[in-house]
Amino acid sequence: MRFRYAVLPFILTCTVLANISLAGPDAVIAPTTKPSDNGPADVAAAKVGRGSERFMQLHEQFLKRKAEGPIDVLFLGDSITEGWSGRGKDIWNKNYADMNAANFGIGGDRTQHVLWRIDNGELDGIHPKVLVLLIGTNNIGYSADEILKADIKIVKEIHEKLPDTRVLVLAIFPRGADPTKPDVALMREKIIAVNKGLAALDDGDKTRYLDFGDKFLDADGNIPKDIMPDALHPNAKGYQIWVDAMAPLLAQMMK
Numbered sequence: 001m002r003f004r005y006a007v008l009p010f011i012l013t014c015t016v017l018a019n020i021s022l023a024g025p026d027a028v029i030a031p032t033t034k035p036s037d038n039g040p041a042d043v044a045a046a047k048v049g050r051g052s053e054r055f056m057q058l059h060e061q062f063l064k065r066k067a068e069g070p071i072d073v074l075f076l077g078d079s080i081t082e083g084w085s086g087r088g089k090d091i092w093n094k095n096y097a098d099m100n101a102a103n104f105g106i107g108g109d110r111t112q113h114v115l116w117r118i119d120n121g122e123l124d125g126i127h128p129k130v131l132v133l134l135i136g137t138n139n140i141g142y143s144a145d146e147i148l149k150a151d152i153k154i155v156k157e158i159h160e161k162l163p164d165t166r167v168l169v170l171a172i173f174p175r176g177a178d179p180t181k182p183d184v185a186l187m188r189e190k191i192i193a194v195n196k197g198l199a200a201l202d203d204g205d206k207t208r209y210l211d212f213g214d215k216f217l218d219a220d221g222n223i224p225k226d227i228m229p230d231a232l233h234p235n236a237k238g239y240q241i242w243v244d245a246m247a248p249l250l251a252q253m254m255k
Helices: 002-023 052-065 079-085 089-095 111-119 144-161 182-199 236-254
Strands: 073-077 101-105 130-134 166-170 207-210
Touching: 052 101, 052 111, 073 079, 079 089, 079 101, 079 130, 089 236, 111 144, 130 144, 130 236, 144 166, 144 182, 166 236, 207 236
Parallel strands: 073 101, 073 130, 130 166, 166 207
Antiparallel strands: none
16 A cells, blocks of 8 residues: 555656656646646637746737737737747748738737637737637647637637738647657647648638648658758748748738
8 A cells, every 4th residue: 555655756746747748848738737727728718827027028918019010911820930030030021021911929829818808808909811720739738629610719719809810810730740659640640630630620711721841841750950950840940941931921811
């Protein structure tokens, strides 16, 4: 009996570490325990706990950005989108600075956080020609169906708020360096399942879908470190891949 209780903490520790490995540095710890700010993926929720203060600060900055001038292209998402102001800053300035573009990305955001931001004014009073949406990787601890349901709700709410705006839904990027590892393979399979559902949203007009995830992979399906050093967030080379892959469709949607 004493032995059983002695090993229990060790087992729980191993389980948590395994889940952290699966989720990555910018994702929800899953699947056994969900932080209190998670809730259902398709129900709006403000971030609480770690990162909550920064979440609200950036939200307030986005509300102020709306008054600074027109927004013709709006990027909405998590840390991968926020990275345009970091590792991708020079590429952003070269390609989007003259397009009245705005970056509404917040690191660590999940679908429920983006829904909250939409419900709390970030899309009010603006009229972008195109909104580029990339969200869902931080919900990796949820099922593919839950992530897809939340993404569909986000697209629906964007169209309700911005009826004249075209929405470019990007496929969730691949993550995890080595697809031969079981945990990475499971993540990749889930992402593929979500992306298959997102592709069905493309109506050829107001909602378009684009998947260029294969451009982040080598011939064996690995994510090279010179594109995504942590196998999740692009570096400058990765953001250039994003620009080049999206340019033709974005130009078409901007007309």
